[in-house]
Amino acid sequence: MVSFLIAYASWSGNTQEVAELVEETLLREGMDVTVHRIGLGPVPDPRQFDAMIVGSFTWDKGATPDEVKDFVLDVGYKPDNVYVFGTGDTQFGGDELFCNAAVKLAKFYASRMAPLKIEQSPRGAQEQTVIDWAKGVLQQWKHSHALKC
Ligand SMILES: Cc1cc2nc3c(=O)[nH]c(=O)nc-3n(C[C@H](O)[C@H](O)[C@H](O)COP(=O)(O)O)c2cc1C
Numbered sequence: 001m002v003s004f005l006i007a008y009a010s011w012s013g014n015t016q017e018v019a020e021l022v023e024e025t026l027l028r029e030g031m032d033v034t035v036h037r038i039g040l041g042p043v044p045d046p047r048q049f050d051a052m053i054v055g056s057f058t059w060d061k062g063a064t065p066d067e068v069k070d071f072v073l074d075v076g077y078k079p080d081n082v083y084v085f086g087t088g089d090t091q092f093g094g095d096e097l098f099c100n101a102a103v104k105l106a107k108f109y110a111s112r113m114a115p116l117k118i119e120q121s122p123r124g125a126q127e128q129t130v131i132d133w134a135k136g137v138l139q140q141w142k143h144s145h146a147l148k149c
Contacts, residue, residue: 001030001031001032002031002032002050002051002138002141002142003031003032003033003034003048003049003050003051004026004031004032004033004034004049004050004051004052004053005034005036005044005046005048005049005051005052005053006019006022006023006033006034006035006036006052006053006055007035007036007037007038007044007052007053007054007055007071008035008036008037008038008054008055008056008085009037009038009039009055009056009057009065009067009068009071010037010055010057011057011065013121014057014087014118014120014121014122015055015056015057015085015086015087016037017121017122017123018055018085018087018116018118018122018130019035019055019085021122021127021130021131021134022053022055022085022130022133022134022137023035025130025131025134025135026134026137026138029135029138031138034049038056038067038068038071039067039070039071043071043074043075046075046079046082047079050081050141051079051081051082051083051137051141052079052081052082052083053082053083053084053085053137054068054071054082054083054084054085054105054109055084055085055086055087055102056068056084056086056101056102056105057086057087057088057101058086058087058088058092058097058098058099058100058101058102059101061092061093061097062093062096062097062100062101063100063101064100064101064104064105065101068101068105072105072108078108078109078110079109081112081141081144082105082106082109082110082111083106083111083112083113083137083140084102084105084106084109084111084115084116085102085115085116085117085118085130085133086099086101086102086103086105086115086116086117086118087099087117087118087119087120087121087122088100088101088102088117088118088119088120089119089120090119098117098119099115099117099118102115102116102117103115103117112140112144113133113136113137113140116129116130116133118130
């Protein structure tokens with residue numbers, strides 16, 4: 001069983017909804033999942049998990065929220081297996097700044113998968129996109145680890 005840490009930040013609930021859908025999908029696939037809301041309680045140690053999934057909304061013209069930056073600093077190193085999702089709104093700067101925090105985090109962690117970008121709430125039409133991405137994360141993890149064996 002692969003263990004995943006999902007660490008996410010959310011103010012108005014969109015990113016939390018994506019985190020919950022990712023969690024549900026991985027649990028349904030039989031994985032072990034721990035969810036951490038960034039900014040609440042002690043920062044978990046990613047070394048205790050096989051992979052970390054980070055979720056963030058985007059703020060203030062493409063910025064990463066301060067609590068997410070603090071989380072990255074608190075973690076203190078770049079774990080190997082990091083996957084990133086984000087929510088955003090194209091009304092704030094168009095495609096260029098859409099989910100820019102997720103884009104920057106994926107680059108920072110050299111994620112092996114493109115970040116998932118969700119426009120506002122994932123419920124409805126985008127729900128399947130989240131489910132497919134979460135399954136893709138699991139496939140990617142299994143693939144990269146099978147290659148190392
Ligand atoms: C002041 C403000 C600035 C924002 N700037 C951006 C932005 O630059 N890029 C983007 O994609 N979304 C931007 N957003 C949209 C939020 O990222 C989006 O609503 C997100 O889903 C909120 O996540 P949450 O519900 O988890 O808090 C902005 C929203 C606000 C209120």
